[in-house]
Amino acid sequence: MASNSQFAVAVHILSMLAQKSDEKIKSECIAESVNTNAVVIRRLLCNLQEANLVVSQKGATGGTQLTKRAEDISLNDIYEAVSTGEVFSLHPSKPNQDCPVGKNIESVLCNLQKDIDDVIREKLVRYTLADVLESVENDVVLA
Amino acid sequence: MASNSQFAVAVHILSMLAQKSDEKIKSECIAESVNTNAVVIRRLLCNLQEANLVVSQKGATGGTQLTKRAEDISLNDIYEAVSTGEVFSLHPSKPNQDCPVGKNIESVLCNLQKDIDDVIREKLVRYTLADVLESVENDVVLA
DNA sequence: TGATTTGTATCAATAGTTGTTACAAAAGTG
DNA sequence: CACTTTTGTAACAACTATTGATACAAATCA
Numbered sequence: 001m002a003s004n005s006q007f008a009v010a011v012h013i014l015s016m017l018a019q020k021s022d023e024k025i026k027s028e029c030i031a032e033s034v035n036t037n038a039v040v041i042r043r044l045l046c047n048l049q050e051a052n053l054v055v056s057q058k059g060a061t062g063g064t065q066l067t068k069r070a071e072d073i074s075l076n077d078i079y080e081a082v083s084t085g086e087v088f089s090l091h092p093s094k095p096n097q098d099c100p101v102g103k104n105i106e107s108v109l110c111n112l113q114k115d116i117d118d119v120i121r122e123k124l125v126r127y128t129l130a131d132v133l134e135s136v137e138n139d140v141v142l143a
Numbered sequence: 144m145a146s147n148s149q150f151a152v153a154v155h156i157l158s159m160l161a162q163k164s165d166e167k168i169k170s171e172c173i174a175e176s177v178n179t180n181a182v183v184i185r186r187l188l189c190n191l192q193e194a195n196l197v198v199s200q201k202g203a204t205g206g207t208q209l210t211k212r213a214e215d216i217s218l219n220d221i222y223e224a225v226s227t228g229e230v231f232s233l234h235p236s237k238p239n240q241d242c243p244v245g246k247n248i249e250s251v252l253c254n255l256q257k258d259i260d261d262v263i264r265e266k267l268v269r270y271t272l273a274d275v276l277e278s279v280e281n282d283v284v285l286a
Numbered sequence: 287t288g289a290t291t292t293g294t295a296t297c298a299a300t301a302g303t304t305g306t307t308a309c310a311a312a313a314g315t316g
Numbered sequence: 317c318a319c320t321t322t323t324g325t326a327a328c329a330a331c332t333a334t335t336g337a338t339a340c341a342a343a344t345c346a
Contacts, residue, residue: 003146004334007231008252015244026291033245035236037336042292059344060290075255084333087230087263088150092304093178101158102176104279109151111284112218112270119262120230127255136247141254147303169322180305185323202313203321227302235335292343303332312323 006082009034010044011132014078017054018070018133024063044082051081070133076124086113087120149225152177153187154275157221160197161213161276167206187225194224213276219267229256230263 013030027045031038045064048054053073056064066073090109095102127142135142156173170188174181188207191197196216199207209216233252238245270285278285 003228003230003232005232005234006334008233011252012234012238012244012248015248016242019244028291033239033242034234035239035245036234038291039294039337040335042294046293056292057344058290058292058342060288061345062291062343064292085146087146089146089148090151091148091155091177091179095155096176096178099159099176101155101162101279102178104282105155105158107282108275108278108285109154115285116263116266119266120259123259123262132251135251136244139247139250142251142258149303171322181322182306182325183304185325189324199323200313201311201321201323203319204314205312205322207323287346289346290344293341294339295341296339297337299334299336301332301334304330306327306329308325308327310324310326313321315320316318 004084006044006047006084007079009036009040010048010078010082011075011129013041013044014048014053014066014070014073014129015133015136017064017066018073018129019137021066021070024057024061024065026063047081048078051077053077053081070130071128073129074125075127075129075132076121078129079121079124087116088113147227149187149190149227150222152179152183153191153221153225154218154272156184156187157191157196157209157213157216157272158276158279160207160209161216161272162280164209164213167200167204167208169206190225191221194220196220196224213273214271216272217268218270218272218275219264221272222264222267230259231256 012034016030016033017025027038027041030041045056049056052067054064055067095105097103131142155177159173159176160168170181170184173184188199192199195210197207198210238248240246274285
């Protein structure tokens with residue numbers, strides 16, 4: 001299914017912050033690692049800040065840091081901070097309510113959306129940012 | 144996350160075929176229920192045909208039918224027939240390989256994509272088209 | 287005061303989705 | 317053999333979302 005890369009980039013950003021958790025990192029520096037424009041990074045950092053995962057500071061010595069330990073940030077926290085919709089969409093037009101299938105299919109599909117979202121979250125809750133960083137540093141599979 | 148409605152529409156289509164499994168249904172009739180153009184339906188029917196879930200017949204008495212019983216079609220079969228990507232994407236540009244995080248984050252995220260796809264499939268395998276039709280006919284939650 | 291960095295608005299480029307028209311190919315009917 | 321109907325498919329327009337880029341105000345520190 002079509003999707004955006006915001007979750008992936010957010011994990012990348014936070015992994016960098018976790019790696020140097022005692023420093024403030026600049027958006028420009030993260031942008032170089034992700035290979036994109038610094039504004040793209042700052043936009044995501046705003047979302048992560050709203051979710052209370054990071055704090056940013058303006059000014060000459062500014063930058064961004066985690067608000068908590070990497071062990072205490074789950075991938076579900078990150079998913080919630082940046083996710084913008086469900087895995088699949090319903091059709092833009094309302095189905096024909098005079099058709100027995102059209103009349104009820106929406107609610108059935110809507111519940112299925114929630115079911116799927118739940119299993120994704122259950123999976124993501126099991127991993128922390130610390131797990132990701134460990135996998136990245138040792139170049140091994142997340143487990 | 145951004146996504147398309149093809150899976151949802153495919154489930155709608157197949158529910159209609161399952162409901163009248165002894166008849167050939169025309170794309171125009173399905174389009175009226177979904178509330179869209181018949182070509183949109185036919186495009187999806189082509190995918191479903193490639194996946195061997197339905198057969199279509201041209202001509203004056205043409206239309207489309209299921210190839211198997213609704214009990215023998217899982218939602219994962221439908222998902223496979225129409226899905227076009229992962230739940231989240233990686234960033235379009237390759238990360239900076241000189242950065243310790245950038246160098247390995249892709250493979251970690253790629254494995255995570257597969258993990259998530261797996262849990263979705265595990266969920267979808269548990270439901271059949273017959274389950275969906277039953278939920279639709281009784282207007283109850285899929286269980 | 288000046289330099290630096292975040293936060294945010296705005297716009298362009300691109301890509302994907304959906305809807306629409308058009309028409310060839312297939313299949314049945316008189 | 318025409319004629320009608322329906323699928324299959326191409327082509328294109330409209331719309332939306334994503335990403336990248338420029339610009340600049342606000343904040344912060346030296």
